[in-house]
Amino acid sequence: MYIVLGVIVIFIISLFFTVKQQTSVIIERFGKFNSIRNSGLQLKIPIIDRVAGRVNLRIQQLDVIIETKTKDNVFVKLKVSVQFKVLQDKVYEAFYKLEYPHDQITSYVFDVVRAEVPKLKLDDVFERKDDIAIAVKRELNEAMSTYGYDIINTLITDIDPDIQVKNAMNRINAADREKTAAEYEAEASRIRIVAKAKAEAESKRLQGQGIADQRREIARGLVESVDVLNKVGINSQEASALIVVTQHYDTLQSIGSDTNSNLILLPNSPQAGSDMLNNMVASFTASNQVGEAMKKAAKKKSSEDDQEA
Template sequence: MQPIGWVLLILAIILIIIIIKNFQIVPQSHAYVIERLGAYKTTWSTGLHLKIPFIERIAKRVSLKEQVVDFPPQPVITRDNVTMQIDTVVYFYITDPKLYAYGVENPIAAIENLTATTLRNIIGDLELDNTLTSRDVINTKIQVILDEATDAWGIKVKRVELKNILPPREIQAAMEKQMKAERERRAKILDAEGDKRSQILVSEGLKESAILKADAIKESKIREAQGEAEAIMTVQKAYADSLKMLNEASPTDKVIALKSLEAFEKAADGRATKIIIPSEIQSMATLAATLKEMVSDKNIDISPKSEQQAQTTETNS
């Protein structure tokens, strides 16, 4: 091969290498800012691209993902002249790679300085107590101001968070004492509520126990009364059955007289002071003799009473 052939071969290889190296693949969620002869030409999005060698160059590789920047604490002064340290966290993403590349020299430093300035302005209008209790309000105000200011840089501020608010040491000590007192107060309230609940439960238990005991006594008395009533009914029924059987048996006069004597014997054993004897019984000599003997044993006097045609015996006990 002639020397000229070797030269052409080498040039061809170099040209192929240059062309291959100028093929660029832009990954997902990224964008490349392209310059041609030092001036902005275009912005490459995700995919395969070819730039002109020695004429075009990649001026800036930009990530379109949401980014988080944690800025160091900044000294701020409240309206009541209390100096405190506040550090912030800013969440943002790039909306326009061209503005991000050419809008400001150092976007992150610009955001940090703008955040510090905005924070001082907002905190300067608040007192210490409001600063400690108004984080959400402060976050919203800073986010609105930063978002409006960074539009010219191709940046969208998503949100801003106050990470730490550090007041002076003496104020921190006072706050810790206050927080401790508040915790103790809440603990006492919880203990008191627990004791109250416990007493309520005990009272309810005693009340339910008394109700159950009263119900048990009531049920016992009801059952006892029912038992007595059933016993009385049983006795009365037996007595009625005996009378019915006696009537069905057609008793003779002697049997009736015997039953009468048994009844008078029970009456004499009682506390009655007057006994009325039917006249039919007077005609029975045997019954009179028996009755006289019985009355003499019981100290009862018997005297006739013709108006009533009955025999009456009075005994003064």
């Protein structure tokens, strides 16, 4: 009695089974395809029906690493990530027509990559990796759609050249950056030199302008001093000599007022100012005499020329 009851319970339990979300179950009856069951509580006939397999409907990813050669004879490894899923309305084809989908996808990825990369140089592989990925996706979609698979996306996630080539590229990039840095440093140095030269030129210009203004004011002061002396009966030559002597004594006084000055004027004596004044007066007198003599000679020659004419 208990044995029969236990058999009945097992039979009833065998009638039901569950299917998880995003999964399809293949039911076969006596070894022949019967139906596809989707998520939820399902019913089958014990002994007669059996679960032949389960098909995952979620998006899956397969990473494929391929080694190939570029147009410039550089060996490079590419990692291609393929995202795919089984179409819900083609579960039958995915289960019965293709036994090893990962191997099939890998073969197509190898075929496309090894057809596209040898057409490109290494630098172009980095720049056009998206084009290679699009070509892989297009080829896979054409091939795998027959078996109920949809290729969602293909990504080239890594490009790894041969280690020696990688080191050479790093050295080239480092040398190029050093060259750029040297150019910037040279340009900065040139700008500093030009700015310094402009500043010095402006300083010299302002210094020269200051000296010119100073000399102009000195000359104006001398003219005013001579005019004042002329008004009191001192002629221009005597006034000039007096001014020079006065400046001489002013210079001596300025030097003497500086306790840290080490300047010595040679020759110098208490009679130096008087001697200077006498020498200047004598020079002016001699200059006037020479000038008068030259005027007389010129006048005499002009008279003789008129008489001969």
